[in-house]
Amino acid sequence: GSVIGIMGGGQLGRMAAMAAARMGYKVHIYAPEAESPAAEVADARTRAAWDDEAALAAFAEAVDVVTFEFENVPAASVARLAGRRPVRPSWTVLESTQDRLTEKDLVNRLGIGTAPYARVDDLDGLVAAIGALGRPAILKTRTLGYDGKGQARIGADGDFLAAAEAAFATIAGAPAILEGMVDFTCEISVIVARSPSGAVRCFEPAENSHRDGILHISRVPARISPAIAAEAERVARMLAEAMGLEGLLAVEMFVTRDGRVLVNEMAPRPHNSGHWSFDAAATSQFEQFIRAVADLPLGDPSRLVDARMENLIGDDIERWQAILAEPRAKLHLYGKSEAKPGRKMGHVTRLGTAAVTPVSGDGSGA
Numbered sequence: 001g002s003v004i005g006i007m008g009g010g011q012l013g014r015m016a017a018m019a020a021a022r023m024g025y026k027v028h029i030y031a032p033e034a035e036s037p038a039a040e041v042a043d044a045r046t047r048a049a050w051d052d053e054a055a056l057a058a059f060a061e062a063v064d065v066v067t068f069e070f071e072n073v074p075a076a077s078v079a080r081l082a083g084r085r086p087v088r089p090s091w092t093v094l095e096s097t098q099d100r101l102t103e104k105d106l107v108n109r110l111g112i113g114t115a116p117y118a119r120v121d122d123l124d125g126l127v128a129a130i131g132a133l134g135r136p137a138i139l140k141t142r143t144l145g146y147d148g149k150g151q152a153r154i155g156a157d158g159d160f161l162a163a164a165e166a167a168f169a170t171i172a173g174a175p176a177i178l179e180g181m182v183d184f185t186c187e188i189s190v191i192v193a194r195s196p197s198g199a200v201r202c203f204e205p206a207e208n209s210h211r212d213g214i215l216h217i218s219r220v221p222a223r224i225s226p227a228i229a230a231e232a233e234r235v236a237r238m239l240a241e242a243m244g245l246e247g248l249l250a251v252e253m254f255v256t257r258d259g260r261v262l263v264n265e266m267a268p269r270p271h272n273s274g275h276w277s278f279d280a281a282a283t284s285q286f287e288q289f290i291r292a293v294a295d296l297p298l299g300d301p302s303r304l305v306d307a308r309m310e311n312l313i314g315d316d317i318e319r320w321q322a323i324l325a326e327p328r329a330k331l332h333l334y335g336k337s338e339a340k341p342g343r344k345m346g347h348v349t350r351l352g353t354a355a356v357t358p359v360s361g362d363g364s365g366a
């Protein structure tokens, strides 16, 4: 059988490897860290630094196609593999979503809205950006942020310069962007799959809520109108097509009080907000990911039942036995050794009993 090479060793790789195994593929994980939830369920593993030339070359030899489950794999390492094996999504897709500035520029070039934003390279630049965008605002590092890390909020009140200095210190002066605060009614995300042949399928929007800056709950159906759902899917599809995506793209969005859909950020991989699909969709995001990367026909992303996914973060994991006792709760544990605060240890998807409500899903296929 074919071997799928996955760069990154976390729980997204683990669940992708499980989906791949079910479809008869072997999986080879490339990850630098000692502990790897993905490697535990994979057929082979390379443990090496992202820039280890020899290890990258051997990895390419060992696999038939390369993908990634971690958005901060250095694009240069991925580009190295591209000369040897098909890499899906391409390193250019990865690169354009790794930097919040290039990402927002790309979205806006397509005529899709985002929060107002400005580039910040130094403290003077931050002061100018606050002057232009006003307060409240959020300062975010351009690269490497996740789970709300690398961000500083600038409140509406208090001394302007002190607020700027404090925010700049929080991100340690890294290259950043300032974003105006969006007054949203809810946050949603759409996961879109596009295959090398150009077929596109969207999962319906999930409605997301956060706790301490980390995704906590995703529910489907989202409590949004059919018109908003259709707009969100149109935006996700347009981005996938414009980028020439081969794989999955998760698009996080804000729904504004006046009914617009603004893109917050994108990730070219399976996404936490799509975990519900593992238990509640005809095709899970992980199977869809493998199908797209392996250039197979895409699956039906329809939801089969209402669902609510809860992340088990840090100490939440202590509830795992009680969750096992719940009817219609599907527990997933990632096998991580230590429940540190903020660490995603597993998730539970609680299935509804309601008949499926009509969804806007693009059901049309390619």
Ligand code: ATP
Residues within 6 Å of the ligand: 115, 138, 140, 145, 146, 147, 148, 149, 179, 180, 181, 182, 183, 187, 210, 213, 214, 215, 252, 264, 265
């Ligand atoms: P993730 O873990 O999803 O990768 P992240 O660290 O990359 O998160 P963002 O998604 O940019 O960070 O922001 C985290 C959360 O902060 C958002 O989901 C949203 O709740 C809030 N937020 C971010 N930017 C804005 C904004 N411009 N206006 C209002 N709220 C915002």
Ligand code: MG
Residues within 6 Å of the ligand: 145, 146, 147, 265
């Ligand atoms: Mg992010």
Ligand code: MG
Residues within 6 Å of the ligand: 252, 264, 265
């Ligand atoms: Mg986010």
